[in-house]
Amino acid sequence: MTGVSKWYGDFQVLRDISLTVEVGEKLVICGPSGSGKSTVVRLLAGLEAHQEGDIHLQGGTMDAQRPGDIGMVFQSFNLFPHLSVLDNLTLGPVKALGLSRAEAEERACAYLDRVRIPEQADKRPAQLSGGQQQRVAIARALCMEPKLMLFDEPTSALDPEMIAEVLEVMEDLAADGMTMICVTHEMGFARRVADRIAFMDAGEIVEIGAPEQAFKAPKSERFALFLDKILKH
Amino acid sequence: MTFRTIALLSSLLLLTACSATSGTWGWYVIDPTTDNGWTNIRFLIRGFTSTIQISVLAAVASIIIGLLVALPAFAQNRWLRLPNRIYVEFIRAIPLLPMLFWVFYGLPVVMRGMGISISIDPFWGAVITLALSDSAFTAEIFRAGIQAVPRGQAEAAQTIGLSRAKAMRYVILPQAVRRILPPLANQFIYIVKMSAFASVIGMQELTRRANELVVTEYRPLEIYTLLILEYLVLVLIISAGVRWLERRMGAGESR
Numbered sequence: 001m002t003g004v005s006k007w008y009g010d011f012q013v014l015r016d017i018s019l020t021v022e023v024g025e026k027l028v029i030c031g032p033s034g035s036g037k038s039t040v041v042r043l044l045a046g047l048e049a050h051q052e053g054d055i056h057l058q059g060g061t062m063d064a065q066r067p068g069d070i071g072m073v074f075q076s077f078n079l080f081p082h083l084s085v086l087d088n089l090t091l092g093p094v095k096a097l098g099l100s101r102a103e104a105e106e107r108a109c110a111y112l113d114r115v116r117i118p119e120q121a122d123k124r125p126a127q128l129s130g131g132q133q134q135r136v137a138i139a140r141a142l143c144m145e146p147k148l149m150l151f152d153e154p155t156s157a158l159d160p161e162m163i164a165e166v167l168e169v170m171e172d173l174a175a176d177g178m179t180m181i182c183v184t185h186e187m188g189f190a191r192r193v194a195d196r197i198a199f200m201d202a203g204e205i206v207e208i209g210a211p212e213q214a215f216k217a218p219k220s221e222r223f224a225l226f227l228d229k230i231l232k233h
Numbered sequence: 234m235t236f237r238t239i240a241l242l243s244s245l246l247l248l249t250a251c252s253a254t255s256g257t258w259g260w261y262v263i264d265p266t267t268d269n270g271w272t273n274i275r276f277l278i279r280g281f282t283s284t285i286q287i288s289v290l291a292a293v294a295s296i297i298i299g300l301l302v303a304l305p306a307f308a309q310n311r312w313l314r315l316p317n318r319i320y321v322e323f324i325r326a327i328p329l330l331p332m333l334f335w336v337f338y339g340l341p342v343v344m345r346g347m348g349i350s351i352s353i354d355p356f357w358g359a360v361i362t363l364a365l366s367d368s369a370f371t372a373e374i375f376r377a378g379i380q381a382v383p384r385g386q387a388e389a390a391q392t393i394g395l396s397r398a399k400a401m402r403y404v405i406l407p408q409a410v411r412r413i414l415p416p417l418a419n420q421f422i423y424i425v426k427m428s429a430f431a432s433v434i435g436m437q438e439l440t441r442r443a444n445e446l447v448v449t450e451y452r453p454l455e456i457y458t459l460l461i462l463e464y465l466v467l468v469l470i471i472s473a474g475v476r477w478l479e480r481r482m483g484a485g486e487s488r
Contacts, residue, residue: 047388067394078389082407091403092393137389144393 004053006039013039014050015203021148023058026180028190028211031200032226037183040200041150044181045072057148067096068144075153077133079125085112085136086121089143097144104143111139115169131162135169142173149173151182185230191215199223262452263459273446277459280439284467287356287438288425291363295424296417298364299371304401306376317372324369329427333362337434359431359438363424370420378413379405411482418475422468429464439463 006014013036021027029037042048043055046065057065080088089108093099099107112118115135117128125133134154141149151170155163167189174180174193184190190197190211198208199220207214207223218224263277264270306317327335337358344351353361382405390400432441443460447453 045388045392047391068392070392072389072392074385074389076385078383078385080386080389080404080408082411092395095399095403096394096396140389140393 001040001044001055002053004043004050004055006036006043006048006050006052013203014043017053017203017205019198019205019208021179021181023147023179024177025195026174026193027182028194028197029181029183029200030185030187030190030197030226030230031206034202035200036203037200038152041072041152041181041183044148045070045150047072068092068141069147071141071144071146071149073134073137073141073149073151073154075156077125077130077137077157079133079137079140081125084122084124085117085128088125088136089140092140092144107143108139111142112136114142114172115139116165129162130158131165134158134162134166138166138169138173148179148181151180151184153183153185155184155186187215187227187231199226201226258455259452260455262446262450262455273450274459276446277439277442277456277463280437280442281463281467283356283431283436283438284425284428287359287363287428287431287436288421290360291367291424291428292421294360294364295367295371295420298368299375302368302372303375303379306372307379307401317376321369321372324365325373327366329362329366330430330433332366333358333430333434336362336365355431355434355436358434359428359436362430363427366427367420367424371417374413374416374420375409377416378409381412382408414475414479414482418471421475422471425467425471426464 001017001019004014004017005012017036017040019027019040029040031037039048043050055061057069079085080091083091086105086108089111090099090101090104093104093107094101109118109121112121115138117132117135120128120132120136125136128136138154154170155166158166163186167186170180170182170189171193180193182189182194194211196208197211197214199206199214199218199222201222207218207220209219214223215227218227261267261270263274265274302317302320305313308314337353337355340361341351341353379401386404386408387400390404391397395403428438429440431438432444435441437445439460443456447456450456
């Protein structure tokens with residue numbers, strides 16, 4: 001991602017963002033609301049267009065990606081409510097990748113296992129808890145066997161007791177070597193998992209570096225203030 | 234429950250009518266215990282066939298046309314969206330009766346001018362008119378239903394690699410259909426009632442038969458009362474059917 005800028009009308013949400021993420025790297029993006037952190041992830045997922053700059057994935061442009069190469073997990077899960085959990089997982093592999101029903105189901109069951117809810121395959125999303133729904137959403141993205149996983153505040157819509165189960169699944173994923181970009185305020189997760197943490201404010205990456213250093217001695221005053229606010233409670 | 238409702242409503246209707254016009258009733262025209270009355274009733278009731286056939290065909294066609302008209306409304310290209318707006322605004326502005334006359338008397342002339350020789354009989358004239366006229370409303374219902382599906386659904390579909398068409402087919406439409414079932418049922422009931430207009434181009438459906446009987450029997454009050462009850466029965470059956478369908482489709486989804 002080099003020199004990326006984006007405007008909503010007259011309002012500039014991203015200012016000249018340049019960012020490189022290595023294969024296997026885990027990057028956490030944090031920052032106050034309106035800082036543009038979600039927009040960065042949504043651009044990478046191809047959900048929004050930018051006006052200036054270039055985005056490449058492993059040398060190819062965004063348009064050249066195989067469908068599902070970039071997995072995305074949303075704050076509000078966005079599971080398909082009219083389909084069973086299993087059908088949520090097999091829809092992409094069957095309709096976009098052309099897998100047979102049997103192959104897709106086998107793959108779906110394997111990933112449901114990995115997110116630790118193999119027994120919920122036949123239920124509807126509405127019958128699951130928030131934490132379970134988000135884990136299904138993660139499995140749904142994994143079923144496309146993506147090269148990069150994006151997370152847009154995956155735990156912000158969850159009750160506190162369900163945050164841990166989702167973070168554990170994400171940590172497993174990180175341990176398996178998945179390349180991940182995660183927008184989150186879970187600083188414990190960032191400390192345990194992230195290779196680098198980026199702090200965004202007003203459409204800019206203000207600071208980026210290893211989490212240990214960043215937490216101990218933030219270079220910018222804005223990051224220090226932000227950390228102070230979210231770590232206090 | 235349905236039967237009881239009908240019985241209750243019909244007796245109410247009759248009672249008020251009776252008390253308002255005491256002494257002038259002549260139920261003999263549709264008294265099933267007399268030969269003449271029974272013949273008359275059978276003559277009237279046979280109109281159900283045409284009314285139901287016209288309504289069902291028009292409703293099915295209206296839903297298909299409506300969906301085809303609604304889908305371009307979601308195109309990213311402004312010029313693809315334009316035909317949708319033109320169709321809806323234009324068709325919606327034409328009153329049913331003039332449109333019926335135009336289709337029945339005018340369309341064959343237009344077609345002949347294009348070198349296609351067709352004659353439109355009253356049955357198909359009614360089906361085409363009702364389907365066209367209603368399709369503008371069906372299209373708007375589809376558009377509203379599709380718009381009511383949260384944006385996140387289309388976004389999630391995109392991130393698992395589905396094209397816009399596939400996302401519409403497998404993710405958006407199934408959810409939209411559930412939402413638009415009640416307004417679609419409304420439109421179907423509307424079609425059933427508007428099919429009465431087919432009587433003016435000579436279609437022997439419920440209303441036409443009632444009119445013809447009135448001309449020979451001179452008993453408009455009794456015959457039109459029965460006519461109204463015939464439509465009531467039809468509409469109540471449709472309502473019950475739709476409620477059953479809604480329950481079935483809503484099963485397992487609480488949102």
